[in-house]
Amino acid sequence: MTSKGIKKKISEFEMGKVFKLEDLGLLHTEHQAAVMTLRRLVEKGEIERLSPGLYYKPKITRFGEVGPTMDERFRDLLYKDNRPIGYLTGFYAFNLLGLTTQQSTTLEIGTNFPRRNRKRGMYAVRFVIQKNEINKDNIDMLRLLDCLKWIKKIPDTTVDQSYSQLKNLVKAYSKKEQERIVELSMQYSPLTRALLGSMLSDKSLTDKLYQSLSPLTQFRIGLSSSLAKEQWNIQ
Numbered sequence: 001m002t003s004k005g006i007k008k009k010i011s012e013f014e015m016g017k018v019f020k021l022e023d024l025g026l027l028h029t030e031h032q033a034a035v036m037t038l039r040r041l042v043e044k045g046e047i048e049r050l051s052p053g054l055y056y057k058p059k060i061t062r063f064g065e066v067g068p069t070m071d072e073r074f075r076d077l078l079y080k081d082n083r084p085i086g087y088l089t090g091f092y093a094f095n096l097l098g099l100t101t102q103q104s105t106t107l108e109i110g111t112n113f114p115r116r117n118r119k120r121g122m123y124a125v126r127f128v129i130q131k132n133e134i135n136k137d138n139i140d141m142l143r144l145l146d147c148l149k150w151i152k153k154i155p156d157t158t159v160d161q162s163y164s165q166l167k168n169l170v171k172a173y174s175k176k177e178q179e180r181i182v183e184l185s186m187q188y189s190p191l192t193r194a195l196l197g198s199m200l201s202d203k204s205l206t207d208k209l210y211q212s213l214s215p216l217t218q219f220r221i222g223l224s225s226s227l228a229k230e231q232w233n234i235q
Contacts, residue, residue: 001190003033003040004036006024006026006034006037007037007046008043009023009024009025010041010046010057013057015057015058015059016056016057016058016059016067016068016069016192017056017057017068017072018054018055018056018068018072018075018076019049019054019055019056020053020054020055020076021034021035021053021095022040024228027140029057029128029172030052033217038055041217042049042055044198046070049069049164050068050073050121051120051121052205054074054076056068056072060126070088070092070107071088072073073120074088074107074109074125075119077120077125078109084134084135084136084139085111085112085134086109086110086111086127086134087109087110087130087134087139087142087143088107088108088109089108089109089128089142089143089146090104090106090107090108090126090128090146090150091103091104091106091108091111092107092108093143093144093146093147094147094154094155096143096167097143097165097169098148098165099147099154099157099161099162099166100154100155100156101156102155102156105122105123105124105128106123106126107120107123107124107125108127108128109125109126109127109128109147110127110128110129110130110134110142111128111129111130111133111134112129112130112133112134112159113126113128113129114129115127116167123182130142130189131188132184132187132188137186138180141177141180141181141184142184143164144169144170144181145181145184145185145188145192145196147162147166147204148166148188148191148195148196149191149192151166151195151221152165152221152222158222159221159222159223160222160223160224160225163195163225164171166195166199169200170196170199170200175202178194178205179205181196181198182196182205182208182209185209186212190212190213190214190217190219191219191221192211193209193212193233193234194209194213194217194219194228194232195228196209197209197213197232198225198228198231198234199231210232211231215233217220217233218233218235219221219232219233219234219235221234221235222235224235
């Protein structure tokens with residue numbers, strides 16, 4: 001493929017799309033010449049280099065240049081053949097669920113299999129094991145459960161404030177969705193299950209969670225909710 005052909009192929013990509021050399025549909029013998037073409041396009045400002053081997057088309061708005069979304073930026077770590085194999089969590093989830101406005105240069109990715117931590121631009125990427133199967137329909141719930149698991153680590157807020165916000169989100173779920181998140185929570189820590197149980201009102205669901213816990217276990221996280229204290233041993 002000629003330099004002109006590569007530029008035409010890139011012009012067909014959406015603004016903000018992250019792509020790599022393999023996405024250009026080149027023959028192996030064309031890779032070296034393509035690398036030179038991509039380098040020239042970066043120098044001209046037509047594309048941006050995200051990290052070694054990864055590029056994107058910047059989107060220009062009246063407010064300036066807009067880079068790719070976080071999901072797109074880390075797409076090669078989150079998807080395989082358009083199937084999710086990981087999801088952004090940690091501070092990303094804290095921000096997404098309105099629990100804090102603080103940002104972090106450490107990015108957690110939930111994944112089913114151990115993976116080596118790495119550096120991606122300004123971000124230190126840390127992989128955390130998710131015991132539930134990851135699919136597009138449960139990622140939002142997994143993020144919420146992660147926030148319950150890490151509730152003491154959410155910055156610039158209090159445990160009470162985080163608890164209240166997360167409880168509102170749980171209450172907004174339908175009965176079927178609440179049943180699903182209870183099932184997912186069985187792969188989480190006892191504290192996560194206790195917190196979730198204290199947020200639910202359906203007896204069949206709370207009984208299931210309560211029976212999964214030891215009645216002797218005390219959870220000390222600095223929570224003032226009387227219901228959580230009395231029935232779920234959370235303090």
